[in-house]
Amino acid sequence: MQRNRIILIFTILLVCQLIGEVITRLFHWPVxxxxxxxxxxxxxxxxxxxxxxxxxxxxxxxxxNLSLLFVPAGVGVMLHAQLLAENWAALSVALVLSAAITxxxxxxxxxxATRLTEHSGTEAP
Amino acid sequence: xxxxxxxxxxYLAASPLLHLTLTLVAYLLGDYLYHKSGEKAVVNPVLIAIxxxxxxxxxxxxxxxxxxxxxxxxxxLLGPATVALAVPLYRQFERVRHSVPALLVSLVAGSVTAxxxxxxxxxxxxxxxxxxxxxxxxSATTPIAMGIAEQIGGLPSLxxxxxxxxxxxxxxxxxxxxxxxxVRDPAAQGFAIGLASHGIGTARALQxxxxxxxxxxxxxxxxxxxxxxxxxxxxxxxxxxxxx
Numbered sequence: 132m133q134r135n136r137i138i139l140i141f142t143i144l145l146v147c148q149l150i151g152e153v154i155t156r157l158f159h160w161p162v163x164x165x166x167x168x169x170x171x172x173x174x175x176x177x178x179x180x181x182x183x184x185x186x187x188x189x190x191x192x193x194x195x196n197l198s199l200l201f202v203p204a205g206v207g208v209m210l211h212a213q214l215l216a217e218n219w220a221a222l223s224v225a226l227v228l229s230a231a232i233t234x235x236x237x238x239x240x241x242x243x244a245t246r247l248t249e250h251s252g253t254e255a256p
Numbered sequence: 257x258x259x260x261x262x263x264x265x266x267y268l269a270a271s272p273l274l275h276l277t278l279t280l281v282a283y284l285l286g287d288y289l290y291h292k293s294g295e296k297a298v299v300n301p302v303l304i305a306i307x308x309x310x311x312x313x314x315x316x317x318x319x320x321x322x323x324x325x326x327x328x329x330x331x332x333l334l335g336p337a338t339v340a341l342a343v344p345l346y347r348q349f350e351r352v353r354h355s356v357p358a359l360l361v362s363l364v365a366g367s368v369t370a371x372x373x374x375x376x377x378x379x380x381x382x383x384x385x386x387x388x389x390x391x392x393x394x395s396a397t398t399p400i401a402m403g404i405a406e407q408i409g410g411l412p413s414l415x416x417x418x419x420x421x422x423x424x425x426x427x428x429x430x431x432x433x434x435x436x437x438x439v440r441d442p443a444a445q446g447f448a449i450g451l452a453s454h455g456i457g458t459a460r461a462l463q464x465x466x467x468x469x470x471x472x473x474x475x476x477x478x479x480x481x482x483x484x485x486x487x488x489x490x491x492x493x494x495x496x497x498x499x500x
Binding site for chain 1: 279280282283301302305306309310313314320323324327328330331333334335336337338339340341342343344345346347349355357358359361362365366369370373374377378381382383384387391394395398399400403411413414416417418419420421422423425426427429430433434437438439441443444445447448449451452453455456458459460462473475477480481484485
């Protein structure tokens, strides 16, 4: 039973992804299938009202090792050695600056917006 | 009769087993060094694993296609893992509900900043248009970014590389940069890192604190959605006005 539960959870994840892929392709939505699958599972959880224990365990294990899943695609760096070499200056400057600017802007806006909403919340009559 | 090492190598080099195992071993080694360093952000397990694998593949003359036949089993899990993000999103739903306006404002600001800064900098520095289109969605998580790149005339496999480099950069230096500018709240730190550097940033944020990890996962999911809606529009406008 316990083992079948794990298969069941994995099937649920795959079915959500599958439905997501079919719908996004059918209607030419700009959202990728797995993201719609995430929304579908999220709606399922809202209906259910809680996260079943096994679902929490399986997804926890998957997300704990999330960075491993990026390794195969990252090794693809060797495919684009020439393109990267030709544009290395533009790409490395853009990657470093854009990452720093994005992180700083998001962090500052979030701090500022949180303070603003909390402030107006406490001062409201 | 005992098989020669050459025969065994010919068999192994063509089977998915060898490269799947190599991927896991390289990652475990990176993860070991990360923990050994006292979990220092600059000792990034993904970067170490990629460096080891590229070195081994180049040294043995193995093509990326051959490598990927084995590694695709790991790569495939990105899809179900993206679906699995619904769980942390749901768990934080009650907790973040009251800060929805702040989250939405920072989501839009961050998402637009990520796309515009990357495209404008590469454009100013004279990169070709397919490279600019490839870097535009680099803050979204890999499957989303690759889908967007395909749609807007980029090279999906180049985008995958740029997404991962962005993730590694955010994971390595995100917390330090945020502390410099005075952002110390774990929620804001996690949200910023997850938005800019998706899953690799989220993996790092989870190590910093549970709250940072949760907000990072939330930002990663939301920015995947936001980038797939915003990036095609922004790149379309830039193409019309700047290099059309």
